[in-house]
Amino acid sequence: MKLLNNIRSGIDKISVENLKGKVTAIKDAIPVPEKKEKKEKPKKAEKSADKDKKEEIPDGFIKCPSCSAVIDKKDLGALKICPKCAKLFRMNAKDRVKAIADKGSFDEFDINMESVNPLDFPDYEVKIKSLQEKTGLKDAVKTGRCTIGGRPCVLGVMDSGFMMGSLGSVVGEKLTRAFEYATENKLPVIIFTCSGGARMQEGIISLMQMAKVSAAAAKHSDAGLLYVTVLTDPTTGGVTASYAMLGDIILSEPKTLIGFAGRRVIEGTIKQKLPDDFQTSEFLLEHGFIDAIVERESLPGVLADILKLHNVEKAGEA
Amino acid sequence: MPAYDKVKIARKVSRPTALDYINHIFDDFIELHGDRGFRDDSAIVGGIAMLGDTPVTVIGVQKGKTMEENIKRNFGQPHPEGYRKTLRLMKQAEKFRRPIINFINTSGAYPGVGAEERGQGEAIARNLMEMIDLRVPTISIVIGEGGSGGALALAVTDRVWMLENSVYAVLSPEGFASILWKDAKRAKEAADVMKITAEDLYDLGVVEKVIKEVDGGAQNDFGFTANLIKSKLETELAELTAKDTDTLLSERYDRFRRFGEFKE
Numbered sequence: 001m002k003l004l005n006n007i008r009s010g011i012d013k014i015s016v017e018n019l020k021g022k023v024t025a026i027k028d029a030i031p032v033p034e035k036k037e038k039k040e041k042p043k044k045a046e047k048s049a050d051k052d053k054k055e056e057i058p059d060g061f062i063k064c065p066s067c068s069a070v071i072d073k074k075d076l077g078a079l080k081i082c083p084k085c086a087k088l089f090r091m092n093a094k095d096r097v098k099a100i101a102d103k104g105s106f107d108e109f110d111i112n113m114e115s116v117n118p119l120d121f122p123d124y125e126v127k128i129k130s131l132q133e134k135t136g137l138k139d140a141v142k143t144g145r146c147t148i149g150g151r152p153c154v155l156g157v158m159d160s161g162f163m164m165g166s167l168g169s170v171v172g173e174k175l176t177r178a179f180e181y182a183t184e185n186k187l188p189v190i191i192f193t194c195s196g197g198a199r200m201q202e203g204i205i206s207l208m209q210m211a212k213v214s215a216a217a218a219k220h221s222d223a224g225l226l227y228v229t230v231l232t233d234p235t236t237g238g239v240t241a242s243y244a245m246l247g248d249i250i251l252s253e254p255k256t257l258i259g260f261a262g263r264r265v266i267e268g269t270i271k272q273k274l275p276d277d278f279q280t281s282e283f284l285l286e287h288g289f290i291d292a293i294v295e296r297e298s299l300p301g302v303l304a305d306i307l308k309l310h311n312v313e314k315a316g317e318a
Numbered sequence: 319m320p321a322y323d324k325v326k327i328a329r330k331v332s333r334p335t336a337l338d339y340i341n342h343i344f345d346d347f348i349e350l351h352g353d354r355g356f357r358d359d360s361a362i363v364g365g366i367a368m369l370g371d372t373p374v375t376v377i378g379v380q381k382g383k384t385m386e387e388n389i390k391r392n393f394g395q396p397h398p399e400g401y402r403k404t405l406r407l408m409k410q411a412e413k414f415r416r417p418i419i420n421f422i423n424t425s426g427a428y429p430g431v432g433a434e435e436r437g438q439g440e441a442i443a444r445n446l447m448e449m450i451d452l453r454v455p456t457i458s459i460v461i462g463e464g465g466s467g468g469a470l471a472l473a474v475t476d477r478v479w480m481l482e483n484s485v486y487a488v489l490s491p492e493g494f495a496s497i498l499w500k501d502a503k504r505a506k507e508a509a510d511v512m513k514i515t516a517e518d519l520y521d522l523g524v525v526e527k528v529i530k531e532v533d534g535g536a537q538n539d540f541g542f543t544a545n546l547i548k549s550k551l552e553t554e555l556a557e558l559t560a561k562d563t564d565t566l567l568s569e570r571y572d573r574f575r576r577f578g579e580f581k582e
């Protein structure tokens with residue numbers, strides 16, 4: 001519960017699920033669309049119903065937020081897909097790298113970089129430390145060099161398990177260095193985004209990371225190099241308003257939440273309920289803001305093809 | 319002065335607007351409209367004008383002083399087409415080698431259905447990426463509220479200045495308190511820890527200059543602040559214009575590159 005509280009207060013807008021094997025819904029500014037029914041129930045009933053359900057789920061099992069089936073976590077497989085309804089569970093950065101990079105090819109950058117507390121924000125260090133212990137991550141992004149289908153690239157993968165993938169100094173610096181490395185070594189960049197947006201505890205310094213990463217992306221682009229973004233659930237706020245939307249090619253997984261402003265903020269502004277499909281990848285595709293929706297299992301192949309189509313030579317053949 | 323008192327001054331309806339400064343500081347202002355894609359966003363004003371003997375492009379986020387004006391200006395909350403208009407005008411300035419001056423005064427980019435449908439995130443992102451590469455001197459001045467990505471979208475510039483009683487933040491103190499503490503009423507407390515005042519941001523190196531206002535705020539002596547801005551713009555633009563373009567661009571890159579604290 002302590003972890004939950006930490007995350008609850010630390011994150012920016014999004015629901016968190018599957019913490020330590022327990023399914024817990026947190027109401028927040030942007031609920032994922034499929035949680036909507038739950039939100040509309042009376043608060044008390046929801047709480048006790050949730051509690052009852054939680055108790056029914058044995059260790060090592062998880063309830064699918066889409067079809068409600070209780071599933072053995074092992075049955076989700078390496079790609080974390082519900083075997084009953086094909087709902088895509090969120091993937092952590094480690095599993096994502098494993099699923100995308102050629103086996104054994106990922107050479108991680110800046111493994112030891114971690115946050116300090118630039119604004120002396122109360123309890124920020126404590127929060128970081130406890131999350132590091134619980135997740136095994138230093139912060140919310142992994143970057144490195146790898147091959148995909150034998151073709152080299154620089155890969156960045158954000159992780160929603162760490163303060164909702166929020167964009168603080170570490171995420172900004174690691175992504176900026178990844179772009180700079182790629183520019184220097186004439187490599188394409190592929191970033192899997194996944195973020196609630198800015199990291200509140202770093203205030204204006206977090207906002208400046210949007211400019212910093214976008215500037216590095218601009219230099220990389222000026223050098224004629226390829227940048228692909230894959231928007232995964234959820235991609236919102238300051239990440240959407242910076243490097244997520246700057247790919248030469250922008251892909252997304254099905255039914256992914258992608259947006260700038262939070263659903264509740266918009267509903268509060270317009271005094272209306274929004275439709276379920278608002279701010280999904282399907283909605284963005286329809287409105288012309290992403291190039292394609294790609295099934296999770298097809299991503300490595302599609303990315304390899306995109307690299308090939310941009311004349312990225314196979315490693316060792318250049 | 320507590321940070322939240324500055325927030326209140328920054329939000330005053332009587333606070334001088336972008337157009338007030340533009341009309342006072344520049345001559346021959348010709349307003350140019352539209353993003354050439356969807357419509358003209360009245361929350362953004364922009365055009366060409368003379369600063370002394372120098373033609374410049376000026377852009378501002380415009381708030382209203384009456385309810386009617388504010389409805390027209392959407393309370394200074396731009397839509398994507400507003401940001402696309404700014405980018406069009408900035409690229410035009412680059413073509414004709416005009417320096418660019420942006421006046422920022424927004425609580426944030428508009429959170430609405432149409433704004434999301436038309437890619438609010440993409441519009442802001444595009445500005446960040448393009449502005450870093452503009453081959454002319456650029457200066458932005460926060461004159462009231464500098465709200466989050468909606469402000470940053472005009473502030474990726476060689477120099478960023480703030481008026482003494484303006485604020486610049488990742489989010490409004492109300493929004494911040496509601497996200498972190500689930501209680502928007504703790505905005506005052508949030509304002510204290512967020513480091514959003516001109517003085518705090520100067521100390522953090524986020525802005526290069528803090529421009530004085532008379533007691534109580536710029537509305538009490540508009541000419542004082544506007545004249546100060548004018549003379550500082552003239553001096554600064556002369557310095558920036560003297561730099562060769564590659565130096566200008568690499569210094570701008572470094573300006574944003576250095577933000578962030580971490581250990582490894």
